[in-house]
Amino acid sequence: MTTETLELDAVTVSRGAGPVISDVSLTVRAGEVLALVGPNGAGKTSLIESISGVTPHSGGTIRLGGEPIDKLSRVARARRGIVHIEQGRAVFPSLTVRENLSLTASSPADLDDALARFPELEKRIDSPAALLSGGEQQMVVLARAFAAKPRFLLIDEMSLGLAPVVFTRLFPIVGTLADSGVGVLLVEQFTGLALGLAKEAIVVASGRVTFQGDADRLREEPQLLHRAYLGG
């Protein structure tokens, strides 16, 4: 059986004065986590946005299951299974947890399936999302993404604004989503956590790839990571 892929081939993204991502090629595989790390301003968010269609890319090709998706709108890409979790916890505060999940679940079974992965949310199912803690809100965001039955999940800085004790509990959930067959591209400032979940890693600095390979190797060799952050 061949593994489904989301591939970027020499992708360039330009913003304002010039390219913020240059010639980046990578492959996300179904069932695996690919960690995308790098210093602030390296272009990680721009890269993720080019995949989901939030920001257009100015060069290169993006393929989903081998088919180019460059010309598809953001909505069309989402319909094909590319789900983007943007920075910040975008819950609908006045809606209950159930209503938040219903926005993306296309059937009650999909909603139940998503909830089954987040037992802590089941207890809060009829609470308005505004009354949940930051960690619980991020769980709603993850559950809502999972309820959409993604083929590929793009996660941008899930830990932002959360206490370490909270996000270290959330991180393993991303691993279980990948184990269920979803391909995950994970942007995360807590490099150690991201590399711990990932099979492969890619480091981007000043818009260019400075390391691509085994995540464990990068985790075990801090000098390699340091060099990649400085530009390779």
Ligand SMILES: Nc1ncnc2c1ncn2[C@@H]1O[C@H](COP(=O)(O)OP(=O)(O)OP(=O)(O)O)[C@@H](O)[C@H]1O
């Ligand atoms: N809307 C925009 N218009 C113009 N330039 C932008 C815009 N958004 C980001 N940039 C620039 O693009 C470059 C890459 O930013 P981006 O947010 O993609 O990097 P990042 O690696 O995700 O950074 P961080 O970790 O700080 O979120 C930066 O130089 C940034 O100033």
